[in-house]
Amino acid sequence: MTTAPTRRRPPASSMQTEAREGLRLRRRSENVRGWLYCSPFLFFFLMFLVWPTVSGLYMSFTGRTLTGANTGWVGVENYVEAFADPEVWSSLANTVWFTVLSAVPLVVLALLLAVLVNTGLPGQWFWRLSFFLPYLLASTVISLFWTWLFNPQLGLLNTALGWAGLEPIQWLTDENWAMHSVVIATVWWTIGFNFLLYLAALQSIPDQLYEAAALDGAGTWRKFISITLPQLAPTTVLVVVLQILASLKIFDQIYQMTGGGPAGATRPILQYVYEVGFTGYRLGYASAISYIFFFSIIAISVVYTVAITRRRVK
Amino acid sequence: MTTTTAPTPRSARADERSASRPTMKAPRRRRPMTPGRIVALVVLALLALLWLIPVVWAVITSFKTEGEAAASPITILPESGWVLDAYTTTLSAGLVPRWAWNSLLTASAVTIITVVISALAGYALSRFNFVGSKALLAVIIASILIPAQILIVPLFQQMLLFNMVDTYWGVILPQVIAAPMVFILKKFFDQIPRALEEAALVDGASRLRILLQIVLPLSRPILGAVSIFVFIGAWNNFLWPFIVINRSELMTLPVGLQTVISAYGIQYAANMAQAVLAALPLIVLFVFFQRQIIKSISTTGIAGT
Numbered sequence: 001m002t003t004a005p006t007r008r009r010p011p012a013s014s015m016q017t018e019a020r021e022g023l024r025l026r027r028r029s030e031n032v033r034g035w036l037y038c039s040p041f042l043f044f045f046l047m048f049l050v051w052p053t054v055s056g057l058y059m060s061f062t063g064r065t066l067t068g069a070n071t072g073w074v075g076v077e078n079y080v081e082a083f084a085d086p087e088v089w090s091s092l093a094n095t096v097w098f099t100v101l102s103a104v105p106l107v108v109l110a111l112l113l114a115v116l117v118n119t120g121l122p123g124q125w126f127w128r129l130s131f132f133l134p135y136l137l138a139s140t141v142i143s144l145f146w147t148w149l150f151n152p153q154l155g156l157l158n159t160a161l162g163w164a165g166l167e168p169i170q171w172l173t174d175e176n177w178a179m180h181s182v183v184i185a186t187v188w189w190t191i192g193f194n195f196l197l198y199l200a201a202l203q204s205i206p207d208q209l210y211e212a213a214a215l216d217g218a219g220t221w222r223k224f225i226s227i228t229l230p231q232l233a234p235t236t237v238l239v240v241v242l243q244i245l246a247s248l249k250i251f252d253q254i255y256q257m258t259g260g261g262p263a264g265a266t267r268p269i270l271q272y273v274y275e276v277g278f279t280g281y282r283l284g285y286a287s288a289i290s291y292i293f294f295f296s297i298i299a300i301s302v303v304y305t306v307a308i309t310r311r312r313v314k
Numbered sequence: 315m316t317t318t319t320a321p322t323p324r325s326a327r328a329d330e331r332s333a334s335r336p337t338m339k340a341p342r343r344r345r346p347m348t349p350g351r352i353v354a355l356v357v358l359a360l361l362a363l364l365w366l367i368p369v370v371w372a373v374i375t376s377f378k379t380e381g382e383a384a385a386s387p388i389t390i391l392p393e394s395g396w397v398l399d400a401y402t403t404t405l406s407a408g409l410v411p412r413w414a415w416n417s418l419l420t421a422s423a424v425t426i427i428t429v430v431i432s433a434l435a436g437y438a439l440s441r442f443n444f445v446g447s448k449a450l451l452a453v454i455i456a457s458i459l460i461p462a463q464i465l466i467v468p469l470f471q472q473m474l475l476f477n478m479v480d481t482y483w484g485v486i487l488p489q490v491i492a493a494p495m496v497f498i499l500k501k502f503f504d505q506i507p508r509a510l511e512e513a514a515l516v517d518g519a520s521r522l523r524i525l526l527q528i529v530l531p532l533s534r535p536i537l538g539a540v541s542i543f544v545f546i547g548a549w550n551n552f553l554w555p556f557i558v559i560n561r562s563e564l565m566t567l568p569v570g571l572q573t574v575i576s577a578y579g580i581q582y583a584a585n586m587a588q589a590v591l592a593a594l595p596l597i598v599l600f601v602f603f604q605r606q607i608i609k610s611i612s613t614t615g616i617a618g619t
Contacts, residue, residue, distance in 0.1 A: 048487060131365055133366070137596075140567075147580065256575075277467045
């Protein structure tokens, strides 16, 4: 690779000029090399992220359908329709409700599990594997497991309730229970990842902090509140962000466990996008709903970031 | 070490590798069993039981006959004997082996491409001071906010345009952009002392050669962890393969299983056997690389997909 085709021989008298010239050439070759090394990633990035992001936005202003019919530019018509569509609002509400219900246990319980494991009890690998194992399973697999555990007649859960002398629950078909059931399955499935993040963070807290606190007469609880939690703050910020982003994208397990039912009680926004686009063939309208969802995520992220930084500043 | 490692050079020396191990290490001391620790152990054991029951239950059921698996009231252990029927029917008839092959092929390709392009970009962003590098990094990080799921509609259109619907490439290509991985690799490369490379530069080694022979061997732990997370994500991905593949011979395991279940209803023993087969490769992978994965997470905080 010749980066300097017009290279001139510098005047032999001036060492300084030569050095400057050399630096300039090195800079230029760094520029070429930097972009060259990034180019394979950039190619895919532009092709499969930027392009669809832009074309999706464009599509959301058209009446395009899956069958190829293109009714052309319709302006903000899709957005106007979406804002008046009760299904958009109910599926968005379901998504937010799922996120609230799942994020809290997925953060708090993950911390609890990590703290328990980190007490240095024997059998570390076993605890780690137990809680992380479900994370390795595909959504199809966990949906299969839980549809079965939740089965009103054959399921282990109702059988166990029966042993305890309790009434059976219609886990997935009762409107009041369906979302909670999906949350239970999801917490079981994905907690391992947050658990590992917390475990790693706990293990990097210096022992000296605890030793110093012990000298000052701090008990276990006091040490947890005054040392562990503050030391984990950056990890908690990370875990909460990742969890909210992940929970908002809920689709797989709901689609497979309840199909969005009963009566749309669990249907998330992504499922509505899928239905509008791929079974209703209205790609333009589906894109508009996607973008409403996307802008909501951006808004949530901005609010969260502002809240975090403001607390830091205080 | 199957499909998941990036191109590793031949001359990885042991001393180089040991220099790069992340320093995080859990202090493993045997402590006396106080009442508090006994309570912790009991709580932990109960929770672990809760987490393992569904898996154990599925494995046990996969060894029952179909009749017994669907019987009410339920039996805990297979009372009419442990049978392999569910596995033999799964493996001999139907498309499960084919789906497993498709999953292995697409997930491996996604992993290899992702790791290669992310490592190159991560290295450039870490080492070359090029115009626009800061902006590029910012754009890559910001893109993490775009949920890939909202792109299914335009991506599908794009795949129609490229004639990639119902092809392996259609499954693979849209999955290879992993912005968090670029960022994680960049952060890891930043920690590697530049002095190691400068010596090689003086000797006239090219940058690519330095990357392949010095930097990547030093980055094995992080490359392993990144590979495994990308592989898990691709192996288990449901929505995208579900959309882009219609022909049953080309389906991946999760999609194939879902179509079987929605077409024939749940056949408990058979489905549990399929689930076990689908999960097995990843579990083996994790057991082998457990230590490495946990270490790497501690230094980076890999983002899930």
